[in-house]
Every structure is written in structure tokens, then in C-alpha cells.
Amino acid sequence: MTLPGFRISGMRAVGAAVLAAGTLTAGLPTMASADPGDYTTKVIVKNRTGEVMVLTHSQVTDGEWIQYPPETIASNGIGRMSTASSEDEGGTGGTVTxxxxxxxxxxxxxxPDTSDKNDFKCDAPDELTCSTIGSPNGQHPILNVDIFD
Structure with a gap:
């Protein structure tokens, strides 16, 4: 079965028009909003003790893991983990034990994805000292945690 020449030309023209419309629409500016992953937090734990630290609990309270926490952090070792927002205009947060x-x-x-300041905490037994240093503002803070005995 063959189609008349004008029918094929018409189909090509329609296809080209649809492609052009899609390209033009894709280039239009849109309202600015947070995309998934716009809010990230990197956590760096420095174990300055003589002990191996063993992960017993981890939870993302807002967002998702983009780097899971290590199962152990060696004596005088470093552990890294990271979370990111997973929805439009979402923040990120988590906890590890x-x-x-x-x-x-x-x-x-x-x-948080609001004007609230970032919040960082570390609770340790009396025999250990735990300090946190992180940016109180911004979408991409890095939290440094130092644990000493």
C-alpha cells in the first residue's frame, strides 16, 4: 500500500510542527522552585577516640540518603554521609547513632527549606566530648562532627 505524496508531506509537516512546539515550550522560563536535591547536607564525623564506633541506627527524617553512613568508623578515622531533599521545596535532615x-x-x-536556621546536634556519653561545626544558613551545609575521649 502506498500513500499519495501530498499525504506523506502533510504527515511530515505535522510531525515537524509538533517537534518545534515541544522545543519552544521547553525553552520557556518557569517559576523558580526547589528541585529534588536542591537541599543537601554533608556530614563528616571525625572519631578522635581510641574506639571503633559501630552504627546502630540511621534515619533520614526529611529527604533521602545520597551517601549512606558507614557501618563503622575506625579509631582515629573519618566517616562521611549525606542527605538531600527529595521533593520540590523540601529540606533535608537525618539522625545516626x-x-x-x-x-x-x-x-x-x-x-529546612524555610527561613529557619539549620540545626546540628551531637549527644555523647559523659566520657566523650562531641562538638559540631556547621553553617547556620544555606542550602548546602557541611556538618563537621569531632568526637574526643
């Missing part, structure tokens, strides 16, 4: 011979070390972070 590492077990030591002295008890649990709990690290918490929250990078």
Missing part, C-alpha cells in the same frame, strides 16, 4: 564502649553517640541535622 553510633555505639561505643561508653554508650551511644547520636548525631542529628536538619536543613
Amino acid at each position: 553510633y555505639e561505643t564502649d561508653y554508650g551511644d553517640v547520636v548525631i542529628y541535622w536538619n536543613d
Whole structure:
């Protein structure tokens, strides 16, 4: 079966018009909003103790993991993890718990998508010192956690 020449030309013209319309529409500016992953938080844990820290709990409270926390952090080692927003205009946050011979070390972070400041905390047993340094503002903070005995 063959189609008349004008019918094929017409089909090509329609296809070209649809393609051109799609290309033009894709180039139009849109309202600015956060895309998934616009909010990220990197967490760097420096274990400055003589103990191996063992992960017992991890949870993303807002968003998703983009780098899972390590199962262990060696004595005088470094552990890295990261979370990101997973929805339009979403923030990100999480918590991890590492077990030591002295008890649990709990690290918490929250990078909201609002004008609220970022929140970072570290709770450790009395025998350990835990300090956090992170940016109080911004969409891409890096949280540094130092744990000493």
C-alpha cells in the first residue's frame, strides 16, 4: 500500500510542527522552585577516640540518603554521609547513632527549606566530648562532627 505524496508531506509537516512546539515550550522560563536535591547536607564525623564506633541506627527524617553512613568508623578515622531533599521545596535532615564502649553517640541535622536556621546536634556519653561545626544558613551545609575521649 502506498500513500499519495501530498499525504506523506502533510504527515511530515505535522510531525515537524509538533517537534518545534515541544522545543519552544521547553525553552520557556518557569517559576523558580526547589528541585529534588536542591537541599543537601554533608556530614563528616571525625572519631578522635581510641574506639571503633559501630552504627546502630540511621534515619533520614526529611529527604533521602545520597551517601549512606558507614557501618563503622575506625579509631582515629573519618566517616562521611549525606542527605538531600527529595521533593520540590523540601529540606533535608537525618539522625545516626553510633555505639561505643561508653554508650551511644547520636548525631542529628536538619536543613529546612524555610527561613529557619539549620540545626546540628551531637549527644555523647559523659566520657566523650562531641562538638559540631556547621553553617547556620544555606542550602548546602557541611556538618563537621569531632568526637574526643
